[in-house]
Amino acid sequence: MKPVDDTEQRIIQLIDANREKIISFAEDIQAHPEPGYEETRTAAKTADFLRYLGYKVTEGLALTGVSGEADMNPETRTEKKSASEFAPKTGSNITVIGEMDAIGCRTHPKADPTTGVAHACGHHAQMAAMIGTAIAMADPAVREKMSGSLTFMAVPAEEYIDADKRLRLKEKGIQFCCGKSELIRTGAFDKTDIAMTTHVHMVPVEEDFYLGNPACNGYTAERVTVRGKAAHGAIDPWNGVNALSITTSAINMMGMMRETFREEDHVRLHNVIRKAGDVINSVPDEAVVETKVRAASLDKIKEIMDMMNRAYDGAAYAFGGKIEREVLQGYMPIIPRKADDVLTEAAEELELDYRMVKDGDFNNACTDVGDLSHLLPVVNFTFRGFEGKLHGTDFRITDPEKAYILPAKLTALTLYKLLKDNGRKAEEITSNFKPYFSKDEYIQYVQNQL
Numbered sequence: 038m039k040p041v042d043d044t045e046q047r048i049i050q051l052i053d054a055n056r057e058k059i060i061s062f063a064e065d066i067q068a069h070p071e072p073g074y075e076e077t078r079t080a081a082k083t084a085d086f087l088r089y090l091g092y093k094v095t096e097g098l099a100l101t102g103v104s105g106e107a108d109m110n111p112e113t114r115t116e117k118k119s120a121s122e123f124a125p126k127t128g129s130n131i132t133v134i135g136e137m138d139a140i141g142c143r144t145h146p147k148a149d150p151t152t153g154v155a156h157a158c159g160h161h162a163q164m165a166a167m168i169g170t171a172i173a174m175a176d177p178a179v180r181e182k183m184s185g186s187l188t189f190m191a192v193p194a195e196e197y198i199d200a201d202k203r204l205r206l207k208e209k210g211i212q213f214c215c216g217k218s219e220l221i222r223t224g225a226f227d228k229t230d231i232a233m234t235t236h237v238h239m240v241p242v243e244e245d246f247y248l249g250n251p252a253c254n255g256y257t258a259e260r261v262t263v264r265g266k267a268a269h270g271a272i273d274p275w276n277g278v279n280a281l282s283i284t285t286s287a288i289n290m291m292g293m294m295r296e297t298f299r300e301e302d303h304v305r306l307h308n309v310i311r312k313a314g315d316v317i318n319s320v321p322d323e324a325v326v327e328t329k330v331r332a333a334s335l336d337k338i339k340e341i342m343d344m345m346n347r348a349y350d351g352a353a354y355a356f357g358g359k360i361e362r363e364v365l366q367g368y369m370p371i372i373p374r375k376a377d378d379v380l381t382e383a384a385e386e387l388e389l390d391y392r393m394v395k396d397g398d399f400n401n402a403c404t405d406v407g408d409l410s411h412l413l414p415v416v417n418f419t420f421r422g423f424e425g426k427l428h429g430t431d432f433r434i435t436d437p438e439k440a441y442i443l444p445a446k447l448t449a450l451t452l453y454k455l456l457k458d459n460g461r462k463a464e465e466i467t468s469n470f471k472p473y474f475s476k477d478e479y480i481q482y483v484q485n486q487l
Contacts, residue, residue, distance in 0.1 A: 041386050041450075044182045044457070048173045048449045049387075052442060055172050059445060060437050062086065063165035067156045067434075070139030070149050073194030073216070074206055076101045079137045079164070083191045086168055090175040092189065099219040100209060101137065103191040105171060109183040109456055129185040129463035131452055132229040134406075135167035136160040136195040136216070144430040157432040159237035159423060162440045164191065166235050169445025170452065183456040185463060188229065192216040195405055200260040200311075200327060200365055213483060214366040215405040221412065222480055230467045231455065232409050234417045235444055239400050239427065242392065242419070245439055246447065248380050249394030250410065250417035253371035254303050256403045257338050257364070257486065258329040260311075261349055263287075264359040267322035277320030278358045281313045284324040286352035287345075294344055303401055304341055305331040331403055333370055364487055369407040371400070372473065377416055379462050383450035384418075387443065402427075411473040414466050416451065420444050 041049070052059070062082075069078050080101045088094045092105030138160060142148055145155035171189045173179060194216040198206070203214060213219040220226055238247060263284050268277025288308050298304040307329040314321025328345055332338045346362070353360045376393040384391045409415055422440025425431030434440045455463040474482060 044179055044453060045386065045450055047176065048179060048453060049446055051173045051176055051179075052169050052445050052449065055169070056442055059165050059169040059172070059441055062168050063161050063437070063441050066161040066164050067147060070147070070152070070154045070156050071137070072141075072152050072154050073138040073196055073198055074100050074211065076137040076193050080191060080193075083135075083137070083164065083168070087171060087189060090171055092171065092175070098190075098225050099193055099211065099216055099223060101193045102216065102220060102225065104225065105189040106186065107174065107180070108186045109180050129230045129456065129460045129467060130188060130228045131185065131231045131233055131455060131463065132188040132190050132226065133167050133170055133233045133448060133452070135164040135189070135191045137164065137191050138194055138196050138216075140196050140428050142428060142430065145432070146430070157428050157430070158196070159427070159432070159434075159440070160195065162237055162420075162422070162434065162444065163235050165441040166444035166448050167191070169442065170449040173445070173449040174452065179453070183453060184460040185456045186228075187452065187456075190220075190225070192220060194219075200363065203365065215368060215408075217405040218366070218368075218408050218483065221408065221476065226409070226413070227476070229413060231463060232413050232415045233448060233452065234406050234415055235448065236404075236419045237423050237427070237440070238419045238421055239402055240398060242421075244390045244392045245421045246384060246389045246391035246443075247394065247419045248376035248384060248391055250371055250374040250406075250415055251394045251398035251400050252333065252373040253400040253407055254305065254331040254333055254403050255335065255338055255370035255407050256329055256331040256367035257342055258327060258367055259342070259365055260363040261326045261328060262361040263324040263326070263349070263353065264361065265320065265322045265324075265356070266358075268320040270318045270320055274320050277322070278356055279320050280324040280358060281321040283352045283356045283358045284310060284313065284326055286355065287348045288326075290348040290352065291345055294348070298341070301333070302337045303331070303333040303399060304337065305401060306341070306345070327365070329367070331401070333399070335369065338367070366483055366487060368403045368405045369411055371404070371407040372410040373398075374410070374415060374417070376418075377466060379454035380416060380418060380447075380451050383447055383454060386450060387446055389443065389447065408479070412476065412479060413472070414470040416466075418444075418447060
């Protein structure tokens, strides 16, 4: 291990000393997967742990979200010696994020038999990294060397929420689709200056760690109800309007449009037919489809969605049917950010096998971290320690050290580097960041899409 100062050594030792607690926490979360906005057990366990560590805990954020807060350096401190050391403390707040929800994957060996969700995306590993970091940051000797404040935030619902569930959630006060977006709307991130996120690898990376935040697709979706006209399927089908035929024609047109999608726009198109009639011997008079468009920019997402809507409208016109649409809010593309110096320094000190995000790197998946990246600087890394495919039956953790312990150390050391020396590095990052949206602009933008 490369040279570290006394506080960094203490951080590493604290995480090592609590290694079994961190692994046990992760494995318990993995053994009890919960769907988005329903992570009640995960939230309660996280709240109890943060409270035990001495953090000021708030529960019920966007139904199940949990935060634990700590002031690293109260204004009453007077031990500084020289006049220059009496400079005003930075107010920077860093929010460390862990995602609580599991993904639908009924065939996974650890899937919940009732809900069909499993931690096949590694969110339980993020939670372990967050908890391990919280353990180190709870130590008074560590806090003594830092300024500003920390928030540990366990967020709900990073995975896609379908249209029916969104309607049910609105009755509970959830207006935006995903956890981070709803938490932005409700003000949970109002104090945050820098967000810190982690994930298992989402792009092909040979190294154990991948530092920075690559460009990433965003998406939007809609639920389309196709209205036709019922008729007897054998006696007089000519008097009906087949909603399934309209749907099939529209999807076929979308398929033929694919050759117009440019590689650099990273367009991905998904359709799921939720309903296609009621009985087989009648002309289907109603079909319901959820259509999802991913692309690398907000403008391209809108452009491709307009193309999809023309396909629906054209097919309905040809058959004499009608189209009804309900927009389903999606995630914004990630605004890429290369690895900050503090992150690479921490990786070097831990002697990690890593590479940094470089120009041209791209993640074709989507995450609501993209929404955060439009408002805040996001310090991010991903890690190995698993095998199998994300969201797949074969996903499993194979190396707890790489999946749980080293990510906690890397997060904790990076936080320390950001908030030591009067928070100088955190201040540099925040002062150089130019947000794409203010909070109010973001809320207005989303509401205009709905």
